[in-house]
């Protein structure tokens with residue numbers, strides 16, 4: 517039977533790669549993000565490449581009313597959502613707590629935590645009605661260990677981890693699976709967004725390391741989604757070979773090889 521997935525933050529990075537992976541595996545997909553043009557381009561590409569249906573929904577996940585409106589107004593055939601990938605998110609700034617910009621904090625909390633809550637609250641009733649579904653929450657190694665200057669970004673990802681566990685417990689009786697995927701360094705637009713377009717600063721976290729790609733993370737997400745019905749992967753941490761956790765890196769790896 518044809519399945520449908522909704523992927524937030526599919527205009528770039530991990531979300532875009534996940535949309536491609538699911539389309540490749542025959543899913544019809546709903547792709548969201550703010551940049552409409554990028555969603556349209558991706559939609560056209562995936563439709564022609566994989567012969568699946570793609571619905572592009574451009575909206576800001578921080579806007580509670582808009583999130584609920586978008587899901588409520590989905591055509592009936594798109595309301596049968598089997599998979600929700602809560603991926604939209606960002607880091608804004610890398611500063612000591614005492615120096616950080618409060619607007620950056622608001623942006624991260626509103627997107628990574630509140631946005632994830634809104635879309636989940638809107639989609640979960642559709643899953644409960646069908647007594648089936650799988651939610652994948654994209655957390656981070658930043659949700660496992662706090663690192664220097666990571667303060668509120670790490671706080672939001674610790675929150676995603678806790679929300680993931682809470683969903684798993686509360687949705688148990690509804691037959692809905694819940695998984696968190698926590699990547700380490702992935703080369704996407706993430707760092708460019710964190711450093712507000714400063715390419716030099718954005719390259720620093722990846723120096724001397726071969727980072728993960730969006731496709732590496734999409735493969736892991738697909739592994740969790742593609743288990744037999746009775747199997748739930750509760751959480752996965754995935755890092756580059758040269759990264760042990762949020763803090764320890766082997767930055768010589770690329771130079772040595």
Ligand SMILES: NC(=O)c1ccc[n+]([C@@H]2O[C@H](COP(=O)([O-])OP(=O)(O)OC[C@H]3O[C@@H](n4cnc5c(N)ncnc54)[C@H](OP(=O)(O)O)[C@@H]3O)[C@@H](O)[C@H]2O)c1
Nearest residue numbers: 525527528529530549550551577604605656702704705706
């Ligand atoms: N890259 C890493 O090293 C890394 C590591 C661990 C975890 N993660 C997590 O992985 C997820 C995806 O990040 P990425 O690395 O793929 O970064 P990315 O390339 O910057 O992609 C982020 C996506 O989130 C969307 N997004 C951001 N703010 C949004 C908003 N207000 N409303 C709707 N969509 C929004 C962006 O779309 P628009 O800009 O078009 O709105 C984009 O599609 C995030 O949750 C991030 O925290 C990343």
